[in-house]
Amino acid sequence: MNEQTELNWLVRPTTIKLLWRVGFGVLALLVLADFIIHPHAAFGIDGSFGFYSWYGLLTCLAMIFFSKFLALFLKRKDTYYDD
Amino acid sequence: MTISAFPPGILLVLGGLVLPFVAPKVRATIVLVLPLIVLWSIWQIGDGVQLAVPFLDYELAVVKGDALSRLFATVFAIMAFAGGLYALNQKQVSELAAAFVYAGSAIGVAFAGDLITVFVFWEIMALGSTMVIWAARTPESYKASMRYLMIHLLGGILLMVGIVAHVADTGSVAFQAMTPHSFGTWLMLAGFLINAGAPPLTAWLPDAYPEASFSGTVFLSAFTTKTAVYVLIRGFPGAEILIYIGVYMIFYGIIYALLENDARRILSYSIINQVGFMITGIGIGGEMALNGAAAHAFTHIIYKGLLLMSAGSVLYMTGGKRKCTDLGGLFQSMPLTCVCGIIGALAISSFPLTSGFISKSMIAQAASDQQMFFVWMCLAAASAGVFLHAGIKFPWFVFFQKDSGLRPKDPPWNMKAAMIFFAFLCIALGVAPGPLYDILPFSTSYEPYTVPHVVNQLQLLLFAGLSFFLALPLMKRTLTISLDWDWFYRRLGEWLVRFLVRGIVEMRRDILATLSSLLESFIRTTFRSHGPDGIMARTNAVGPSVAVIVIMLTLFMLVFYIGV
Numbered sequence A: 001m002n003e004q005t006e007l008n009w010l011v012r013p014t015t016i017k018l019l020w021r022v023g024f025g026v027l028a029l030l031v032l033a034d035f036i037i038h039p040h041a042a043f044g045i046d047g048s049f050g051f052y053s054w055y056g057l058l059t060c061l062a063m064i065f066f067s068k069f070l071a072l073f074l075k076r077k078d079t080y081y082d083d
Numbered sequence B: 001m002t003i004s005a006f007p008p009g010i011l012l013v014l015g016g017l018v019l020p021f022v023a024p025k026v027r028a029t030i031v032l033v034l035p036l037i038v039l040w041s042i043w044q045i046g047d048g049v050q051l052a053v054p055f056l057d058y059e060l061a062v063v064k065g066d067a068l069s070r071l072f073a074t075v076f077a078i079m080a081f082a083g084g085l086y087a088l089n090q091k092q093v094s095e096l097a098a099a100f101v102y103a104g105s106a107i108g109v110a111f112a113g114d115l116i117t118v119f120v121f122w123e124i125m126a127l128g129s130t131m132v133i134w135a136a137r138t139p140e141s142y143k144a145s146m147r148y149l150m151i152h153l154l155g156g157i158l159l160m161v162g163i164v165a166h167v168a169d170t171g172s173v174a175f176q177a178m179t180p181h182s183f184g185t186w187l188m189l190a191g192f193l194i195n196a197g198a199p200p201l202t203a204w205l206p207d208a209y210p211e212a213s214f215s216g217t218v219f220l221s222a223f224t225t226k227t228a229v230y231v232l233i234r235g236f237p238g239a240e241i242l243i244y245i246g247v248y249m250i251f252y253g254i255i256y257a258l259l260e261n262d263a264r265r266i267l268s269y270s271i272i273n274q275v276g277f278m279i280t281g282i283g284i285g286g287e288m289a290l291n292g293a294a295a296h297a298f299t300h301i302i303y304k305g306l307l308l309m310s311a312g313s314v315l316y317m318t319g320g321k322r323k324c325t326d327l328g329g330l331f332q333s334m335p336l337t338c339v340c341g342i343i344g345a346l347a348i349s350s351f352p353l354t355s356g357f358i359s360k361s362m363i364a365q366a367a368s369d370q371q372m373f374f375v376w377m378c379l380a381a382a383s384a385g386v387f388l389h390a391g392i393k394f395p396w397f398v399f400f401q402k403d404s405g406l407r408p409k410d411p412p413w414n415m416k417a418a419m420i421f422f423a424f425l426c427i428a429l430g431v432a433p434g435p436l437y438d439i440l441p442f443s444t445s446y447e448p449y450t451v452p453h454v455v456n457q458l459q460l461l462l463f464a465g466l467s468f469f470l471a472l473p474l475m476k477r478t479l480t481i482s483l484d485w486d487w488f489y490r491r492l493g494e495w496l497v498r499f500l501v502r503g504i505v506e507m508r509r510d511i512l513a514t515l516s517s518l519l520e521s522f523i524r525t526t527f528r529s530h531g532p533d534g535i536m537a538r539t540n541a542v543g544p545s546v547a548v549i550v551i552m553l554t555l556f557m558l559v560f561y562i563g564v
Helices: A013-035 A051-074 B008-021 B024-042 B067-086 B093-111 B115-134 B139-170 B183-196 B204-211 B216-235 B241-259 B263-284 B287-317 B335-348 B355-369 B373-399 B413-431 B434-438 B451-470 B487-530 B542-563
Strands: A075-077 B048-055 B058-065 B480-482
Touching: A013 A051, A013 B451, A051 A075, A051 B241, A051 B373, A051 B451, A051 B480, B008 B024, B008 B067, B008 B093, B008 B115, B024 B067, B024 B093, B058 B067, B058 B093, B058 B115, B067 B093, B067 B216, B067 B287, B067 B413, B093 B115, B093 B216, B115 B139, B115 B204, B115 B216, B139 B183, B139 B204, B183 B216, B204 B216, B204 B263, B216 B263, B216 B287, B241 B263, B241 B373, B241 B480, B263 B287, B263 B355, B263 B373, B287 B335, B287 B355, B287 B373, B287 B413, B287 B434, B335 B355, B335 B373, B335 B413, B355 B373, B355 B413, B355 B434, B355 B451, B373 B451
Parallel strands: none
Antiparallel strands: A075 B480, B048 B058
16 A cells, blocks of 8 residues: 555645646636626726736735734744743 | 513523532533523513613613614524533533623623613623633633733723713713713723724733633633624714724734634634624624624624634644644544534635625625725725635644644534534525524615625635635744734733832832941941940049049139139
């Protein structure tokens, strides 16, 4: 029995590759869905093509980078408050 | 007083007080049946004052019903039931007893028609929740509970002074919608906000909640912050400052949760984030936003309870492991806990067909309806951020990530049953929001399931998910914490006290040194003159003495003679 079969199917490299592919497929379909749906845009920008897609991606990356930036100042060992 | 007018909150408090004194079988029965009786009695309370008690010059409305009160009391009772079920195998009976007192007083606040009753139940809540933290019986939990209690007593004092000033201003103890414009109302607002986890006193929550036991944290997540949301909806609807406070809390929760390593602290930061959505909704004001805030509090209690039950099960079955760096790969041996955790994570992220979707979107809708562009953009970004910090991060690091080698089993039946119950509610409310919408404070015809709304929400969330996996190397967990406002009282405060104490010690030493040197020199001088060899101790012969006296007398006579 090789290592490949001992791994749970969910963490096998082949499954992970498949998950990435399916994931990108779903994302692409979602972006393309903007051609079909006609949202009632309250502000204008929220009705533009692909708004929710790029906004979700970019704001999240921004939050991650901002948190790493803050960590430069605020990060301490988790024993910091232990006496 | 009919049975239906007996305050349901006090019923639960009394039940909690009885728990330690009954046999285990009876205790389990009370724990499971009493919350259901309380739930029934909540729905027997009609609109208006049901129980008035005279106190000093005032008439206290101990039980006053309306849709908003019943909504919050209902979810508190549901939480008491599910939490009790989850905690049935908790060996510390004091925890369950305290939790019931805590839940009962939260229900008491929900039905309080006057400010004095609010205050009384508010303080019982502070004591009950502190005892829940205590029940973990670890040195860390004791210290954390003392810090927690201190903050909440401060909040209680602000609230009390505010109430007194407000009553002095208006002559009325009635608890109704106010605007923050006077000393009294500002202080009350501050007192309420402390319990909501508003800045600058945000840190008490992630500091204290994760230190409670596996089941204690589940109770804690539900009542304190959500009663604060309730009193803010009733007391300060549409107060603009709440928008800014809420937006701060939303992003604070996300940023700190992203940096955090302890799974239960991630979820604690996430409580502040979720309460931020509610507070923003209250600040926006208007029927849609207030409905949204109330509905979100309702669904939040359930999915956050579920998430913490899932984290608590991991803690319980791994013998106290809660750091992401220690966990991972648990999906293989804890499938049910994993699935329930994921359902909770999807609900908190407002995935369509879960409870979060049908509640949170009302708040964004209100911002959109009132043309608040900035607020709306913040809410949209934050919705994506919730998926990032709680929706993916929590299940990913606990159940997947890497193989930690741990193979804990799913927890005992009662904990599984509680998780299944809440997971069911998360999905049921998401699929069929009607029953929840029917009991909201304002009647609504809001329809969350439109095609564009569902598609846009999926776009927002799945691209947020993409960002998580793209930035995964940055998300790698380290054995660290992030400094927060509590640094000011846990470190700076300590240093100041030490500095002052050292100053006082040094001053005392200096004063004592000066005094003793003065004393010494006095003794030395006295010794010199009065000591065995001192001038005053010398013995002289009679002859010279007589000579001295004769000379003195002669001198005296001469002076006297010349002077006259």
